[in-house]
Amino acid sequence: MRLSTTSYLVLGMVALRGPSTPYDLKRATSRSVGYFWNFPHTQLYSEPERLAAAGLLAVDLEDSGRRRKTYSLTAEGRAALQEWLAAPTAEHFEMRDVAELKLFFNEAGSPDDDVPKLAQEQIRQHEERIAVYEEMVARHGEEGWARPRMITLELGLEMEHAALRFWTALAADRIDDLRREREERDPR
Amino acid sequence: MRLSTTSYLVLGMVALRGPSTPYDLKRATSRSVGYFWNFPHTQLYSEPERLAAAGLLAVDLEDSGRRRKTYSLTAEGRAALQEWLAAPTAEHFEMRDVAELKLFFNEAGSPDDDVPKLAQEQIRQHEERIAVYEEMVARHGEEGWARPRMITLELGLEMEHAALRFWTALAADRIDDLRREREERDPR
């Protein structure tokens, strides 16, 4: 069976947390690995099933109430995970940034300049995300998270600051442009 | 009909370039907007068809040889694009970074430390991408590309540098760690 990156995400999560239900994974991923590997939560129900069918996870199902399924790592699962971790990674990260797209197409048809609004909102987004990350750094620092997991927050922060710098500078530029235009129309 | 971001990407591209075939779009996007909105090239054959059916693009098909279809923007298409450009953008960018995932899961099961290799390769990737972007800045500067399109390159560069800084520092840290371990085992 063909394993996707999301498959390994599931294996990795179960490896880190021990036996987990899909909902456990959902909560755990939504505030960690979900930030740099985007996916819909329904994958966390279907994917473990596939992995169990392939013998990489073991299922333990509770037959009353919520009918929770608890998945745990098999030896094969652990081996597959390690193999993936050890394998070379040629991929560059992939991005999907609507705001940047809009910026790119900006004067393609828009008579009025939508960029300042766009920049404003992006600045808000990135500041908010930075706050989230910093809060996590503080909290998990206390909790003594393992190094590799802490460190990914640093990368997140670097990226966010880069984006924030960009949109901030862009907004400033636009304001300068506008002032300059105004001065040209009506000098002094 | 429901328009996706990719739909607007197509509309935007046709708006910028004028009448285009899917293959034109493929070449044009692969070295520009494709860097911050990832998608498979087959979309550039199916999506314009959908847009044409919705009246947002007009088709002109050549009936011999390659049976090329040339799409151009209709008034409705232009209106849809402008509406989208003017609409507020709440989204934060989305990322998919395999390397970061591997870093996150690192000691989850790996007896040997795969991080230095991982970092090494990521450094290579990002340096390469930076070179590509800088080459584009130089070339398109001469060609007099419009401002908004030039400026997205800046964001790309900011992001790449952020990632590069991160992986470089990480690699340096690891080397320090290893030296420290070695010294502890065999002081002096």
Add this chain to the structure above:
DNA sequence: CCTACGACCGTACGAAACGTATGGTTCGTT
């Protein structure tokens, strides 16, 4: 010319991912 070959171009198709919408479960409150 004519043919062969490599690069260019287009699309079909099966598999996977997506995301919404729905319905059941649990728990705390009154």
Add this chain to the structure above:
DNA sequence: AACGAACCATACGTTTCGTACGGTCGTAGG
């Protein structure tokens, strides 16, 4: 005990994905 809010699980129709194949064109050598 009845209710409501938050919690949890999944079904299902739609879209996206990516590979793999087949046709077309330029060109270079015969």
